[in-house]
Amino acid sequence: MPLKTGPVTALALLLWGVLACASPSPSWGEGNYPWWSFPPSLPPDEYGNILINRTSEKNGIKAVTFSHWRHRLKFTCRVCHFELEFNFKVNTTEISEAANKAGKFCGAANCHDGKAAFGHDQQPNCDKCHNGNLGYGKEKYGELAKFPKTKLGNEIDWMRAMRRHLFKPVRYFSIVPPEVTYDKTLSLQAEWYNIPPAFFPHKAHIRWLDCNNCHPDIFNIKKKTTKHFSMVLNLKGDFCGVCHLSVAFPMSDCRKCHPDIKDY
Ligand code: HEC
Ligand code: HEC
Ligand code: HEC
Ligand code: HEC
Ligand code: HEC
Structure with a gap:
């Protein structure tokens, strides 16, 4: 179906275009979140x-x-x-x-x-x-x-x-x-509007870790039942942040977990 653009929509689009060009586009990466604090980065x-x-x-x-x-x-x-x-x-x-x-x-x-x-x-x-x-x-x-x-x-x-x-x-x-080949990739939908989900691949993790390293101490075994599972807590060293702040790739590498985050 062809897209119909009414005069109001056209005006809104124009206005959006002007505003978007005037303000620098947000870039997803370390240091761009005054509301989040990342640990200082170390040399590789x-x-x-x-x-x-x-x-x-x-x-x-x-x-x-x-x-x-x-x-x-x-x-x-x-x-x-x-x-x-x-x-x-x-x-x-x-x-x-x-x-x-x-x-x-x-x-x-x-x-x-x-x-x-x-x-x-x-x-x-x-x-x-x-x-x-x-x-x-x-x-x-x-x-x-x-x-x-x-x-x-x-x-x-x-x-x-x-x-x-x-x-x-x-x-x-x-x-x-154990010879379990549990390789389910979970899509963890953020509660914020417009944020692409984070993916959790079991397959990648069990090459390194034991089920017991994460269940039940860090995560419940039932999807979406781990309470208050958010970036703020990840960055405080809970949940994904247990490993992804200091040893596994860091939390500032947004796209490794949220592959659809743009402008990064
Ligand atoms: C190690 C994996 C991982 C990395 C790296 C990561 N995130 Fe997340 N992010 C998550 C998970 C898990 C959630 C929670 C999803 C849910 O609600 O179940 C989340 C949630 C969010 C939310 C929703 C708000 C909230 O606090 O729940 C935003 C916004 C977000 N991430 C942005 C980012 C940005 C920007 C970066 C890079 C600076 C980033 N994330 C890096 C795993 C990650
Ligand atoms: C690196 C951490 C980690 C490891 C290791 C791990 N898991 Fe998980 N698992 C998670 C996370 C994160 C969730 C989602 C929790 C949530 O959303 O509350 C999850 C959820 C699950 C679920 C529920 C899935 C669903 O769809 O509801 C099962 C079952 C599970 N894991 C089994 C296993 C088994 C079996 C192993 C070992 C072979 C294992 N896990 C190893 C982190 C891990
Ligand atoms: C117990 C430690 C631990 C926890 C907790 C953990 N991870 Fe990981 N994760 C690792 C390790 C180790 C790797 C291997 C890659 C590395 O070291 O950089 C990895 C790899 C990954 C990869 C694979 C990237 C690729 O290149 O294939 C993703 C995606 C990922 N983690 C997301 C998450 C998310 C999302 C969470 C939280 C829901 C989480 N991880 C929790 C240790 C952990
Ligand atoms: C040869 C043994 C060894 C291996 C392999 C190892 N670790 Fe560790 N790790 C340690 C020791 C020892 C400590 C310090 C424990 C203490 O002081 O209580 C530690 C501490 C940590 C910490 C805490 C860091 C901090 O700043 O507090 C994290 C997170 C961690 N390891 C994750 C991992 C992950 C993820 C892997 C696999 C990619 C891994 N470790 C592989 C021995 C190991
Ligand atoms: C392979 C590494 C390693 C070697 C080699 C090693 N240590 Fe340690 N040592 C440790 C670790 C890890 C601790 C715990 C440190 C902590 O928590 O502060 C420790 C603790 C200690 C402590 C603290 C008190 C105690 O008794 O636990 C003393 C003293 C000590 N070592 C002396 C020595 C001496 C002397 C040698 C050589 C003869 C030695 N160590 C060799 C790793 C090592």
Whole structure:
């Protein structure tokens, strides 16, 4: 059917055109939302790096450096955050040197046990962890030069790199992941008018994570029943923001979740 444009509509369109050209078009991206605050961005070779300092300095030794990008090349998140029981928040896991030496946490078998990787016995090994340097080991970032790129976070498209088998992280130590192939992609419709939905792909996530990493602590298992699931809370570190603020691609990368957001 041909579009009929009456005089009133034509005038409205003209007015809209003038206004739209006069005001700069909104651009979706970091820093353009006075009502939202994003964490400060880190250089790509430090994104996901943390300093663990729950007990170190109190006991007269420097904080422990830990780099996610260096470790996720070798292990999936589920190995550490499900099997080894590290929490998704720095300084909340009760890691101690005694536990490390007894084969837990960093000292688990296949990890810093003195065989698979340097252990907890003596110097200079202590300083490889206890150096208080957030950027420790970043010269190795150059080894990822061939990985597919993206704009934010580590500037590495981890999903594409994985699909291309550029690295092959270990998926489990002793707790074999269940053979469920739950690959439903959920469309999460925002409550705001005119905002394209966010998509949540189970398939991409279960390559890295265990169902237990998200259900039931972060999300209910029934779609749209997780209460107050909004950008403000995502940006406060709840829900998607548990991972997508500090380790997985950051919240400022709107289109990875809302592919139909324009002008970005
Ligand atoms: C080799 C082990 C290991 C792997 C693999 C790993 N993590 Fe971590 N992660 C840790 C440790 C250790 C901590 C700090 C825990 C603490 O201090 O309580 C941590 C902390 C975190 C935090 C909190 C960061 C902060 O600033 O508070 C998030 C989020 C996180 N990890 C997500 C992930 C995701 C997502 C993956 C997979 C892409 C992953 N981790 C892979 C060991 C690992
Ligand atoms: C593979 C990494 C790693 C190595 C190697 C390592 N540590 Fe630790 N160590 C940790 C982590 C992680 C913690 C928990 C830190 C925190 O929460 O502040 C810790 C905690 C400590 C603490 C705090 C108090 C306690 O007893 O838990 C001391 C002291 C300590 N380590 C000494 C050492 C010494 C000495 C060495 C070398 C002989 C060493 N560590 C080697 C990772 C390591
Ligand atoms: C990691 C995924 C993810 C990223 C990245 C992301 N969002 Fe969202 N966004 C969501 C989810 C999930 C919701 C809630 C949908 C619902 O209501 O169920 C949401 C909701 C919204 C809403 C509706 C208002 C509200 O608070 O619920 C707006 C507006 C929005 N996003 C804009 C953006 C913009 C702009 C960016 C980039 C700066 C962005 N989002 C980045 C996942 C994401
Ligand atoms: C990274 C986090 C994450 C992981 C890992 C995860 N889920 Fe989910 N799941 C979600 C989110 C987000 C929702 C939607 C929640 C909402 O809308 O309230 C959801 C919803 C569901 C639903 C309800 C879907 C519907 O249409 O109502 C089922 C069933 C489910 N997940 C099963 C699983 C299973 C099985 C696994 C492991 C194979 C798994 N999930 C792993 C985040 C996750
Ligand atoms: C427990 C950690 C965790 C939570 C919670 C989480 N994600 Fe993710 N997500 C990841 C990891 C790890 C990846 C792999 C890509 C990366 O690290 O950048 C990923 C990948 C994705 C991708 C795939 C992008 C692609 O390139 O294929 C989308 C889309 C996504 N997440 C959206 C969401 C949304 C929406 C939510 C909230 C409803 C959410 N995620 C919650 C960890 C998480």
